[in-house]
Amino acid sequence: MITKKLQDAINEQINAELWSAYLYLSMSMDAEAKGLKGVANWMYVQWLEEQDHARILSEYLNSQNAHVQLKPIAKVQTMWKDIDEMFRDTLRHEQEVTKSIHELTILAWHEKDLPTISRLQWFIDEQVEEENSAQDIIDDIEQVGSDGIGLYLLDTQLAERSYHKADALQ
Ligand code: FEO
Numbered sequence: 001m002i003t004k005k006l007q008d009a010i011n012e013q014i015n016a017e018l019w020s021a022y023l024y025l026s027m028s029m030d031a032e033a034k035g036l037k038g039v040a041n042w043m044y045v046q047w048l049e050e051q052d053h054a055r056i057l058s059e060y061l062n063s064q065n066a067h068v069q070l071k072p073i074a075k076v077q078t079m080w081k082d083i084d085e086m087f088r089d090t091l092r093h094e095q096e097v098t099k100s101i102h103e104l105t106i107l108a109w110h111e112k113d114l115p116t117i118s119r120l121q122w123f124i125d126e127q128v129e130e131e132n133s134a135q136d137i138i139d140d141i142e143q144v145g146s147d148g149i150g151l152y153l154l155d156t157q158l159a160e161r162s163y164h165k166a167d168a169l170q
Contacts, residue, residue, distance in 0.1 A: 021050035038159035052166035
């Protein structure tokens with residue numbers, strides 16, 4: 001049986017994942033407004049993936065006979081100066097999420113909750129990917145710039161990203 005303290009912490013993480021989803025939807029809408037369809041697509045996929053993260057944690061709490069408690073989602077920024085600022089914010093945000101996943105896992109260790117530790121391993125691995133993909137795009141922006149033909153090429157590349165439903169049991 002999962003402890004109340006851990007349940008509460010996972011419910012906080014569900015809220016953080018939904019806030020992440022909302023943040024990326026906001027970035028996607030801003031990119032659309034700027035005419036950057038590829039960036040908008042990349043952020044839209046991100047919005048879908050963050051909802052998967054919230055779903056996986058919710059399903060886990062349900063499987064443990066615990067109560068999922070959805071909380072209000074705080075407001076998000078709605079405009080960014082350019083894609084350099086947008087992707088640097090993305091990386092910074094993912095680093096914060098990594099920190100909270102690690103803290104959650106450490107709490108699960110303190111609670112000696114092996115099933116929760118096992119489930120959180122998927123999120124630890126996912127965060128390595130999340131940070132890497134944001135960093136890769138920042139590296140690309142440093143190479144090609146965030147305007148003109150460089151921006152056009154990068155936007156074309158980001159249009160290729162597609163969504164695949166995440167499953168923590170795979
Ligand atoms: Fe759910 Fe991007 O971390």
